[in-house]
Amino acid sequence: MLSLGARSATKAQVLQGVGFNLTRAPESAIHRGFQHLVRSFGVSSKDLDLKMGSILFIKKELQLQTSFLDKVKRLYDTEVSTDFSNAPAAQKRINSYVEKETKGKVVNLIQGLEPLTAMVLVNHNFFKAKWEKPFNPAYTSKSFPFLGKRSVRVPMMHQVEQFAFGLDPELNCSVLQMDFSGDAVAFFVLPGQGRMKEPEQALSAGTLRKWSCSLRTRWVEVFIPKISISASYDLETVLPKMGIRDAFDKKADFSGITERDFLQVSKATHRAVLDVSEEGTQAAAATAAKFIVRSKDGPSYPTICFNRSFLLLIINKATETMLFLGKVGNPTMF
Known part of the structure; x- marks a missing residue:
């Protein structure tokens, strides 16, 4: 303008x-x-x-x-x-x-x-x-260690569900895709320990397309912190x-x-202000049934735990436009 x-x-x-x-x-x-x-x-x-x-x-x-x-x-x-x-x-x-x-x-x-x-x-x-597959607040840990220059305790959401998930060996990171109800999707990108620079510098429309095509829907155990961050x-x-x-x-x-x-x-x-919670934005009902409790003899799932710095992208699917891009170093920095 x-x-x-x-x-x-x-x-x-x-x-x-x-x-x-x-x-x-x-x-x-x-x-x-x-x-x-x-x-x-x-x-x-x-x-x-x-x-x-x-x-x-x-x-x-x-x-x-x-x-x-x-x-x-x-x-x-x-x-x-x-x-x-x-x-x-x-x-x-x-x-x-x-x-x-x-x-x-x-x-x-x-x-x-x-x-x-x-x-x-x-x-x-x-x-x-709202998340298409919300978290159940009953399974949110009230105090979970989030590692960084200064470790903090954060509320950590948890669920086992079918999500698009995969590893990007070239960029040394794990990528989780979570859909919102509506025409939007979130990508959570967890780099290998101390390897933030690689996915950060490679972020582009081409990289997003590569992830969208290569991620495979599977059962996965997910730990994501509740986020309330603001940056100026x-x-x-x-x-x-x-x-x-x-x-x-x-x-x-x-x-x-x-x-x-x-x-x-x-x-x-x-x-920019970002809040990420169990329901996305509003209270969601009947989410308990979506949580699967594992037993010793039960099936094993890949686990991804966002307990250190990660990237978060929110994309509008209809226009393929990035609405939000952030690096979360401390989920409680409001």
Whole structure:
């Protein structure tokens, strides 16, 4: 969305920095693709709630180009608010909006809004779903060791079920696929001890396709910690490392947003919150029957225990789009 109002090198850096080759993908095609994704995500059912949206907060005095406003509304269904009279009031209003849209999960996103701030562009997404095969809370261990630089005790969920599961010998990791009810799936990736770099660096659409094709559905004993984590990133330190530099200094060219005023990006913040529990999101009934107790003479199942750092990916199946990507080093870091 920022690229819609950027010009010259600023525009090129934004689009190339997030991975687009402008000789292969025209800018208009990039925006049409995102328009399609945003509209595809606007689905809700009793099992899956997936929402994405944007809002533009601007000062009344800022005279925006009508073409920019038209494009952000038409392509991204962006709301526009001009109630930006003073910085503290604007900060409160923006944070209230984000908290409401994320059902209370993301709070106080904007902190210390500067008096010179003329425009704030907020993007939010919200994902909430039930497991297709939920865990039974009765089988959750209240205190299980999770190993790391500083070992912690975590609630550990447990079940024996049929899941798509396999080993990737090339990347030295185990991969478990768990489906949500609805059109989403989670991949849990457990690297060999001390081998996180290999799967982390190999993550790509091709790697995901390889896992999807090679995993085999089988009975497997699964231990997954209940997760409640939150992470914040100051993107003004991250994006320049990706090549998006001019947007943050005096070289910035956002004349596609306004010609009368000079704009540059002063702050870019990203916050993600993830909760993983037995039922996924809501209470699930009759899960006890899905737990199989093993005896000494019973069949043996492969066991996967996520009791050390692992990767977690949540994918929207209909669009093959990654909704969430995280590395869990401490499941209790909220």
